[in-house]
Amino acid sequence: MSHGKLRDDKSCLNCGHLVEERFCPHCGQENVQPKQPFYYLFTHFIEDFTHYDGQFWKTIKYLLFRPGKLTKEYLAGKRQAYVAPVKLYIFISFITFFLPSLLPSSEEKKETNDIYTLDTKEREKANKEQIAKILDSIGIENNNTQIPKEAINDLKVSIVNDNDSKTDVLEETRDGKLMILGAENMKQFDSLYSKSGNSRLPFDFVRPFAKKAFHLQEQGLNKEQIFDKFSETFVHTLPKALFIYLPVFAFFLWIFHNKKKWWFFDNGIFTLHYFSFLLLGILIIIILSELLSLLPDYSVFNILSILTSTVAIVYMFIYFFIAHHRVYENSRGISVIKGISLFIINFLALLCMLLLLVYTSFRMMH
Structure with missing residues (x-):
């Protein structure tokens, strides 16, 4: 709920209708003073997205732990209680590729003194x-x-x-x-x-990669800095590539299901929710990896890091089959067959896209 100061004038600034309480019954605009402190820009953004009434957190809870729930609710017309699919995807994309850059990372790097055997x-x-x-x-x-x-x-x-x-x-x-x-x-x-x-x-x-790598090396960058620049470029390009792939993923879903019952729009909603889940899963893995990297370099922590990432990846894999079965309501056998076929097709398509992305990202480095 917003904490902006209410206007004494009860006429809506947007449509002119009478506003009895805080919100206009005609257009829904809040009847607050148009001029606000600077910090209001940020608080209003957070309030507008989360509503502080549980809409955001309820959406995240269902997205993570109730595969297919959000899609079924949205397609059934129950939309007011949840964050809209496109808005959810854009927000999660933003925090997934912005938040990790703010996290502290361990500055200790393993030195390989025995480079040459x-x-x-x-x-x-x-x-x-x-x-x-x-x-x-x-x-x-x-x-x-x-x-x-x-x-x-x-x-x-x-x-x-x-x-x-x-x-x-x-x-x-030897000289790095x-x-x-x-x-x-x-x-x-x-x-x-x-x-x-x-x-x-x-x-x-290898020649295009070698040409770019040697060019960067001539500019004074060492091997580690070149790889850091590549990783940064790749991470900034990945959200765009995933966004472009959204309709492709929805198209494959459309091909595999009854086109009279499931419109392309319906498949698009499933795709937005699933990709939002994938991005959120990637964010969680990145955060856990960064936090675990700050711990002492003991075997138990390394095993814990590998185990956590493995469990998360396996869950992300299983999640698709559960969500697909619940949304499209096929029998378990048919759902598994369609799910595996879709998974293989999309895996190959995504692999080709990622290879192209790697090549493009490296060529874009400067």
Whole structure:
């Protein structure tokens, strides 16, 4: 309930009708003073969304623990007691991708001092010896300062290409720089690509990512900062992608059910409620993970974190089948068959969308 000061004038500012109490019986506008303190903007937003009469919390309770309940109530016409589906989805999307940025995170990072194994060190030593032999064979002393650095780098690339045909896609050099398919910069990457022969497919796929990663590295970013920027870009792009996928998900539901009984609108309401639940579940997992990351690095806390995330993911998986069965009222067997089919189709479609999102997010980084 709003705490704005009531006007002495009983005529509604919106429609001119007589207002006996706080709200106009004709248009529903509250008859309060039009000028309010600045903080009223925020309190009014919260009051308008939650109503403080249990509407918001009742909606959240049903959304989390009563699969399909909100959809059945809405389609039955019982809508005043709950937050509208679109409004609910937008609000949960906002808090899901805004609230985690406000949470404290542990600044302690695990240091990997043993980045290079014995085999790697031995390979570096062998490479240096091989470079020395090549330089000596062409009459150049190894300590000659006139040798261009680019020539030495190209020589290293050639040796790496010969000695390491199974290079990991992403590694890290001793000084913390990125190494992608054995290359430390785009010139080395292109040199490796030209020497790869028939095995160029990994280079073709990785090249756009390598170009962006090396560009960011040249700007002074290290490996951790590059991944942080990618995560930030991905998180900001994900809500848009999910919103775009909403009608696709509803379309698949429409295909699998009686089109005379279940209109596309009905499937859209189910989709909005289910996606709202998924986003809220993701938010809960993020918050719990962040809180558990602040605890000491003991095995019991790590097990607790993994167990909590696993239970949440399993529940999110089962939730769809329960909600689908309750809303569409098919027999359990038919509901399970349709549910599994829908789950597989949407999983593949979402996977393709997420791969495209990963590619787009990385290319959008700056």
